[in-house]
Each structure stands twice: as C-alpha cells, then as structure tokens.
Amino acid sequence: MRVLVYDDEEDFASFVQEAVEDQGHHVTMVTNAAEFAENFSAETDLIFLDLFMPDVNGIECIRFLAKTGTKALLVLMSGQDPAILNAAREGARASNLTVLDVLQKPIALSAIEDVLDAADATIMSTRQRSAAQAEACCDLQGDDVLEGLQKNEFFVAYQPQLRLENRSVAGLEALLRWQHPECGAVSPAVFIPLAEQSPAVMSALTEFVLKTACYDLIALSGLCPNLKVSVNVSATSLDEIALPDMIQNIVRGIGLENHRLILELTETAASSNLGQAIDILTRLRMAGFGVSIDDFGTGYSSLEQIVQVPFTELKVDQRFVKELLTSDKCRAVCEISCLLARKTGMLPVAEGVEDEATAQELLRLGFVLAQGYHFAKPMAKPQLLDWLRAHDQDTTGVAAAAGG
Numbered sequence: 001m002r003v004l005v006y007d008d009e010e011d012f013a014s015f016v017q018e019a020v021e022d023q024g025h026h027v028t029m030v031t032n033a034a035e036f037a038e039n040f041s042a043e044t045d046l047i048f049l050d051l052f053m054p055d056v057n058g059i060e061c062i063r064f065l066a067k068t069g070t071k072a073l074l075v076l077m078s079g080q081d082p083a084i085l086n087a088a089r090e091g092a093r094a095s096n097l098t099v100l101d102v103l104q105k106p107i108a109l110s111a112i113e114d115v116l117d118a119a120d121a122t123i124m125s126t127r128q129r130s131a132a133q134a135e136a137c138c139d140l141q142g143d144d145v146l147e148g149l150q151k152n153e154f155f156v157a158y159q160p161q162l163r164l165e166n167r168s169v170a171g172l173e174a175l176l177r178w179q180h181p182e183c184g185a186v187s188p189a190v191f192i193p194l195a196e197q198s199p200a201v202m203s204a205l206t207e208f209v210l211k212t213a214c215y216d217l218i219a220l221s222g223l224c225p226n227l228k229v230s231v232n233v234s235a236t237s238l239d240e241i242a243l244p245d246m247i248q249n250i251v252r253g254i255g256l257e258n259h260r261l262i263l264e265l266t267e268t269a270a271s272s273n274l275g276q277a278i279d280i281l282t283r284l285r286m287a288g289f290g291v292s293i294d295d296f297g298t299g300y301s302s303l304e305q306i307v308q309v310p311f312t313e314l315k316v317d318q319r320f321v322k323e324l325l326t327s328d329k330c331r332a333v334c335e336i337s338c339l340l341a342r343k344t345g346m347l348p349v350a351e352g353v354e355d356e357a358t359a360q361e362l363l364r365l366g367f368v369l370a371q372g373y374h375f376a377k378p379m380a381k382p383q384l385l386d387w388l389r390a391h392d393q394d395t396t397g398v399a400a401a402a403g404g
C-alpha cells in the first residue's frame, strides 16, 4: 500500500510512519499543507489525517481530497472531542470519501496495526469487485475474445526494458491490449483467463502477439537494430507439445533471428507439468530463443525445479521491487533472486520500477535490466516510436554499436 501521513506534530507523524513501515508499506510523512498537496497522488491508497493543524485544518484537507475524486481510504485522527471527529467523518462520507476509521489521540500501536489490516482487506475486496464488475458489465466470454481478435480490436503495447548501467534500451515486452467497442479497454487480467478456458482461443492470441511483435521489431530495425522482444506465454500453452514448432514457423516466416525473441513464462506455469515444460523449454532454448521466468517469487517451485529448466533470464516479481526500499523482506527476495540468477547464468531483470531511488538500488544489487513506469509505460507502436526517438539517442546508438 502507498500511505500518506499528515500531522503537524512531527513526533506523532513519525510514530505513525514507523508503525506503517514496520508492516512493510510505502509511507510518505508530511507536516504541512504544501507537502501534502505535493505528495498526494492518484496512487495513494491510505491517508492518516490529523484534523487540527495550525496552517490548514483537516476539514479543508477533506474538501481538497473530495475535489480530486480520490479512492484513497481515510483515517481521521484527533485529540479533540470525539463528537468533532464523528462529525468530520460524516462530512467526509457525504463528500463521497471513504473513511476507514477515526482514531482518538493518544493512539496505540495496535490500533494502527488494526487499521492497516482493515485497509488491506478493503482494498483487496474493492479490486476483486471492480474486476468482477468489469466482467459483468459486458459479460464477456471466451468466444468474444476470438471475435474481437477477428474484428481487429486487439493490439500490442510495448514496454521498454532498459540496461540499468547506462539506461540504453535492450528490449521491449509485448503486452496485449483489447479495445472493446462497448466495454472500452478490457484488462488482460480479465481477458487472459477467459482465453485460457479454451486452448484454441489462447493459441490464437499468442499467435497474434508473436506475429505482431516480430513484424514490429523488424520494422524498428532501422532505428534500433539489436532490440529484443519478450512475449508472454500462458501456462495453458505449455500443454501443447507443438508450441516450439509453432513459434519457430512464425519467426522463420517473418525472418527474425531466433535470439531476438524471448518467451516469458510464469514460475507456476513451468512447475505445474514440469516434465513437459522442461521438454518444451529445452527445445526452445536449443533453437536459440530466450526463455524468461516471469513473476519470480510468487510461485511455489523448488530451487531444484528452477535450475532444471534452462531459463536465460529471471524476472523478479514487481511486488518485491515496489517495496525494495521500504520492506526488509522484499529487499531480501530481490537480493536472493538476483544472486540466484547470476550464479546460475540467468540475466537478472526487475520489473515495476517506479522511481529513481529503486533503479539505483537495483543496479547496486546487481540487476542488469529493468522496466517500469519510471522509465516508460507500455505504449502502442506510434507512441513507442516517438519515445524511442526521444530517448537518449546516444546511449541507444552506443549500445547498438557494441552489439546490443
């Protein structure tokens, strides 16, 4: 969670900050209105707000927040009369803000911990509800995915992967997008599980992404001759023993060198039917394709299984990267994953990098490649072209000349 703590009493704000950090969340502490306005963003999940401050009162803050239409959860705090706290709560609710709790000062550590647990649960159920609503609104089925594909409603967005050392672009991750005429942008979190219900539908999607990505990479050759492209392969595709032939035929037909394509598989995908997964992945490796273990740290495979599969790169899951600087546990996962990758000949990759401090720390830990909103969001091809042109041409050129 991204948490903002606003209290003019610095000691008290620090106490709350520490309590929240100890639970592994990302906290920003502010003590005046200007800092509050500067640090509040659409990404803020939870706000601890003192109601009585000298420069601006909490009610004005509530008005400010209401205008932004934020979905952040609010915890109101005060040492004053509980009746005032409750009145403020009602006011905030009337302005469509979500007040999670009101806390009467002095506040016990356990009360903060309880609030954090409640916030976690609320955020989780809101996310599940909105995913379900998105699905229900159009009641999409697997067949709709196939129809959308035939009607050209799908396109591929690309997110650049950068070398941390010099920020040159090493590759692109191809990410599917569905612009549905009635539902608008449908998230991959909704349509990939739908497609996975039918091997034929998932296979059609994979084929579309592969072809588009290979064509686009060739079209980009003039600008960036040595870029690689990473394509996600669903767990269900590992049940198809013919997958390596399908991929090889597409790539050969388009005329791309095999080493410029990387297939990304999640850890869970590779461990569910390990024997067949090893067979398929080994054939892909022997043909010269790259294979990446995606979302590393979220599955349950043993280290033995991982070293049996001939992966060329390891992508540590973004949830650990996001909390690298704020959680000792996430830091440990990043460190160990990077070490494991290096010791077993895999390229260590980090995704979900959202700020410069995290990028610096990843480099220090030994990560080689990184992607994330800090560098660039996934972009459709025209925006990607603009971005690549605007991105430090010198570093791209130098890296290309050095052999990518």
Ligand code: C2E
Pocket: 159, 174, 175, 176, 187, 188, 189, 192, 206, 209, 232, 233, 234, 294, 295, 318, 351, 352, 353, 354, 371, 372, 373, 374, 378
């Ligand atoms: P993934 O493979 O782990 O892809 C990374 C996801 O993280 C993408 O979400 C990307 O937009 C997002 N992301 C990248 N940088 C940041 C960041 O700094 N902050 C945050 N908050 N997010 C970031 P997206 O595009 O919504 O894709 C979600 C998942 O859907 C992908 O996760 C992948 O598992 C699946 N997916 C997407 N395209 C395909 C596809 O063509 N085939 C298959 N099988 N799965 C796909």
Ligand code: CA
Pocket: 173, 232, 264, 294
């Ligand atoms: Ca991926």
Ligand code: CA
Pocket: 294, 295, 315, 317, 318, 351
């Ligand atoms: Ca991932």
